[in-house]
Amino acid sequence: MRESTRYLLVLAVAALLLLTVLGLYGDRYPINFANHEYVEWRHRMDAVGNAAISAELLLIGDSRGVAGFAPEQVTATALNLALGGATPVEAWFLLDRWLARHPAPRDLVLSFGPFHLSEMDSFWHRTVKFGFLSAREVDALRRESEMLGVPLDEQPFSRMLSTLIPPFSWSAELFSGLLAGRRAENLAALAAFERAKGHKLYGTGKRPRNTNEEAGRFAFEPSPLMDIYLRRTIRLAREHGIRVHWFTMPFSEVSWSKTLPRYRFEFNRYLRDLAAEEGVHVARDLWSLPDEYFGDPSHVNAEGVKLVTAALMASLDAPPGPAATPVTPVTPAAPDEAPLFRPAAGQP
Amino acid sequence: MLFNSYVFIFAFLPVALLGFFVLGARGRHGGAVAWLGAASLFFYGWWNPPSVLLLLASIGANWFLGRILAGSEDGRRRDLLLAAGVVANLGVLGYYKYAGFLIATAGELSGLDFIIADTALPLAISFFTFQQIAFLVDSHRERIRYDWQTYLLFVSFFPQLIAGPIVHHSEVLPQFRAPETFRFSRVAFAMGATTFFVGLFKKAVLADQVARYATPVFIAAAKGAKLTLIDSWQGALAYTFQIYFDFSGYSDMALGLALLFGVRLPFNFDSPYQAANIIDFWRRWHITLSRFLRDYLYIPLGGNRNGRIRRYGNLMATMLLGGLWHGAGWTFVIWGGLHGLYLVINHAWRAVVPARGGRPVRLAYRGVTFFAVVIAWVFFRAESFDAAVHMLKAMAGWNGLVVPLSLAGPLDLVQPLREMGVRVGTLTLVREARVFALLPLLFLITQLLPNTQTWMRLREPGEAAPREAAPRVPAWRPSVGWALALSVLVAAALIAVNGTSEFLYFQF
Secondary structure (H helix, E strand, O other): OOHHHHHHHHHHHHHHHHHHHHHHHHHHOOHOOOOOOHHHHHHHHHHOOOOOOOOOEEEEEEEOOOOHHHHOOOOOOEEEEOOOOOOOOHHHHHHHHHHOOOOOOEEEEEEHHHHHOOOOOOHHHHHOOOOOOOOHHHHHHHHHHHHOOOOOOOOOHHHHHHOHHHHHOOOOHHHHHHOOOOOOOHHHHHHHHHHHOOOOOOOOOOOOOOOOOOOOOOOOOHHHHHHHHHHHHHHHHOOOOOEEEEEEEOOOOHHOOOOOHHHHHHHHHHHHHHHHHOOEEEEEOOOOOOHHHOOOOOEEHHHHHHHHHHHHHHHHOOOOOOOOOOOOOOOOOOOOOOOOOOOOOOOO | OOOOOOHHHHHHHHHHHHHHHHHHOOOOOHHHHHHHHHHHHHHOOOOOOOOHHHHHHHHHHHHHHHHHHHHHHOOOHHHHHHHHHHHHHHHHHHHHHHHHHHHHHHHHHHHOOOOOOOOOOOHHHHHHHHHHHHHHHHHHHHHOOOOHHHHHHHHHHHHHOOOOOOOOHHHHHHHHHHHHOOOOOOHHHHHHHHHHHHHHHHHHHHHHHHHHHHHHHHHHHHOOOOOOOHHHHHHHHHHHHHHHHHHHHHHHHHHHHHOOOOOOOOOOEOOHHHOOOOHHHHOOOHHHHHHHHHHHHOOOOOOOOOOHHHHHHHHHHHHHHHHHHHHHOOHHHHHHHHHHHHHHHHHHHHHHHOOOOOHHHHHHHHHHHHHHHHHHHHHHHHHHHHHHHHHHHEEEHOOOOOOHHHHHHHOOOOHHHOOOOOOOEEEOOOOOOHHHHHHHHHHHHHHHOHHHHOOOOOOOOOOOOOOOOOOOOOOOOOOOHHHHHHHHHHHHHHOOOOOOOOOHHEEE
């Protein structure tokens, strides 16, 4: 064998071995190097797998839900299982797994920003990468999404390499996280999640000037995939006798002022249809709070979460409507939005 | 498609190589050239398929004009054609790259509110425009002729298309005609693959990691945040090393990729932070751009032929335009102007102070040069003139010194420093103590280690043997030991690739 050929072979085999070892390590010990988003997802995955935890009230949603509901501020046994970047797809898997190991809660609150009923912006780099779904589940979801005409993959080759093959799935994070010695920080964050029963604040700023994802969008268009999974989640809960509520987290005033009336109208109409067709109790449609209750453009701060948690708890037994439970202060709904709700059919 | 993406490394590149060498082995050299040209256009079109049309139109028009220039005997007609060709090339570049900038400037000066159409800047337009202007000028001088397939490949050859080196036709086109280029060489392949992965390591592991410490500081400066002395120096130095390893990495990857196809490209990067003065710096940083500016701008302007004052004027004009080449913005013009000023001072110094001095003097010169380069990078990176001034003020201590807790804490220096009246606290941006180890480490790498072409013993086009290197520099060999050592680097590079981090020079 020529020298150059042997060199290339040794180089390739040795690099492959190293990649395999790193890949196996990454797959086994992500808590040692992954970023803070992983910790949040890990907490949810651990909670779902831990049969010793129980809750009368579960909240499942996206990051606005993570920040907006503080279970430690309520008297009921509650748990916040919202996931940053999640959509109803993750909600269904989460509830299905919860019910497989735990008694059904009395109440389930679903809370997603309108944006997360239209787009899956974190599916590959969180849901798949963090191991929330198995390869088989991803494959099934991929087939389902293709049938619906909303394919998950825009770059199938890169996706396959960077998310499904272990050495490449953690990529730069494995490297930088190990160098930064992120393990201690992550374990502390995990313990904080456990203490706060899943609640976490994101931004700590005052009066954010930037707007959220929905601001400036022309029309609300739910994704067929997200719509199916949202309805599937509601039906699964109702099959187990769970009361299902929808609670939209507030927009900041600056975002609210930049959200087109058409967008608000279409989203609220979607909720109204959902209430009528699936029997979900819509506790809150779109609403807003003053900017000082926000830590960043999308998430409430420590003051905001007190208001929102109280509003959420008060609204659970209230009749449905755009402002069923008064929250002070609140921005009045635009005239084209109210009244939008009628009593949900078949609500337990 | 990015060099630092899995789709490029594991899909595009193997297919491009396979097609090229299968056709080459069957003696279909024209087919191999056409294949590589088509692959290069596919590579270019990956970002924005319609922009391939602009590239093809530019290549077609320049090739056709080159043919007319080479065939024409009428001197006046040839002059006119050349002038028309240069103006047309610069016109297209100006339209896409500078129209918005010029209109916005005119609006600011006149107080009128012009509406500017949003025109996407086609990738690499600065590079392929300069490359073809050089071709036209040389066609006017020397009557050169190439077939269109080879010419298309010369301009679009993907290893150099996006961010250089700015290749001269005489360096590359003969290689596309040489039969040995189409024969697969294990040695060239081993060298090419190694050089490529060394570049990937520099980009993915070093440049992208250190970028995390630069970007937030410049963003904060743009927002007018009150940066401390350490914050601002951290940002400026982190960017200094980010752009170094980014461009060095890209240059290595370009050399390595070309070598995989049996083609040698000119060197573009030669340990510039080891330069002893600014003249030396510009012989080491973006070497092919410096060469282009010298041959097609500085010398035609008169170079150093008309006295010292004219020479300095020509230098300033060349560097100002060189700055503008990098981007349509006043910060780039100031960056170019600063380097022009540095060069003028350097030439004036040389005229007055004789070149002598021992190692300490050379080290001092090197330190001053590095400092001057860092200051200029602030303008290059800053989002506006105001942001750059804001950064420079903070770097000068305008906002005071705060020793970060992350540094003083582990060293038990909090109390002693406070007793000395030094503020210790949490800085706005320096949150990880490891930056204080990382930046000196990167500084040492740039100062002490040899560049890739030296230890890989690479050759430029036309060189019969690698250049002599210092005896202490180890030479790469295709041995098992080298393979095992470099496999760590390859694995780290592949792990660290995130496929979304563009090279800084892509924007130019």
